[in-house]
Amino acid sequence: MTRPDPPGPDEYSAPYAGYVARVPLGADLHQLLAEQLDTTSARFRAVPEARGGFRYAPEKWSVKEVVLHLADTERIMAYRALRIARGDATPLPGFDENAYVPQSGADAQPLADLVEGWAVVRRASISLFRLLPAEAWLRRGIASGKPVSVRALGWIIAGHEQHHLDVLGARYGVWPVSG
Numbered sequence: 001m002t003r004p005d006p007p008g009p010d011e012y013s014a015p016y017a018g019y020v021a022r023v024p025l026g027a028d029l030h031q032l033l034a035e036q037l038d039t040t041s042a043r044f045r046a047v048p049e050a051r052g053g054f055r056y057a058p059e060k061w062s063v064k065e066v067v068l069h070l071a072d073t074e075r076i077m078a079y080r081a082l083r084i085a086r087g088d089a090t091p092l093p094g095f096d097e098n099a100y101v102p103q104s105g106a107d108a109q110p111l112a113d114l115v116e117g118w119a120v121v122r123r124a125s126i127s128l129f130r131l132l133p134a135e136a137w138l139r140r141g142i143a144s145g146k147p148v149s150v151r152a153l154g155w156i157i158a159g160h161e162q163h164h165l166d167v168l169g170a171r172y173g174v175w176p177v178s179g
Contacts, residue, residue, distance in 0.1 A: 001130045003028055004137040004151040012156065013146035019159030020152065029154045030130060036161055037122045043165070043175055044115040052111035056171045061101055063172060064114055066164055068106040069097055071118040074157050078125045081153040084141035085132055094144030129154055 006027075012020060023032065044067060052064040061069065080092050106114060137151040148156075168174040 001030060002132065002134040002137060003030065004154065007149055007152035007155055011140065011147070011149035012152035013144070013148070016148075016152065016156050016159075019163055020155045022159035022162040023155050027158075029151075029158065030126070032158050033122065033126050033129065033154075036158060037119060037126065040122075040161060040165065041115060041119050044118075045112065047111060047174055049111050051174070052114075053107050054172060060171075062107055063168065063174065064106040064109065064111055065101050065104065066168060067111070067114040067118055068104045068109075069101055070161055070164055071114070071121045072100055072104070073097065073160055074118075074121050074125055077153050077157050077160075078121075078128055080141070080143045080148065081150045082128060084139050084143075084148070084153070085136035085150045087139065089141060091142040091145070125157060 006023070006025075007020060009017070023029075047063060053062045055062050076095055083090070083092060132150065137154075138149060140147055140149045142148070165175075169176055
C-alpha cells in the first residue's frame with residue numbers, strides 16, 4: 001500500500017480547493033478514509049429516524065438526501081480515480097448533484113439503510129485506494145472539463161465529506177461543527 005503525498009494545486013480545479021483544504025496537513029489518506037468510515041457512520045447512526053427528513057430551509061436537502069449525496073459523489077469520484085489510475089485518457093463528464101438528489105428517493109428510505117449504503121461505498125473506495133500502485137496516484141486525467149489527479153480525487157472525497165458534516169452541524173444542528 002502506497003501512502004500518497006497531498007496533491008499540488010495544479011492537480012485539481014478551483015471548485016475543489018475547499019475540499020482539499022479540509023484534509024488536515026500531514027494526514028495519511030488511507031487512515032483518514034478509514035477513520036471517517038467509523039466516525040461518520042457512528043454520527044449518522046445516532047441521528048433519530050424522525051430527524052432524517054429535516055431541512056433547515058424548504059429548498060435545502062434533507063439529512064437523508066445529504067447522506068445519499070455523499071454516497072453518490074463518492075461513487076463518481078472513485079470511478080474517476082479508477083479510470084484515471086488505469087491510464088484511461090477519456091475525458092470524464094461532470095454531473096449535477098442538484099439534479100441527482102430529487103431523483104434519488106432518499107426521503108422514502110430508512111436513514112439506517114442510507115448510512116449503510118454510504119458505508120459500503122466508502123469500503124469500496126478504501127479498497128480501491130489501498131490497492132493502487134505508487135505510479136497510479138500521480139496519473140492525471142480530465143473530469144468535468146478540468147485536469148485532476150488520482151491523489152486529488154482521494155483528497156476531494158475526504159474533504160467533501162468533512163464539508164457536509166460541517167454543514168450538518170452548522171445548519172442542521174445535527175452535531176458540533178469541527179474546528
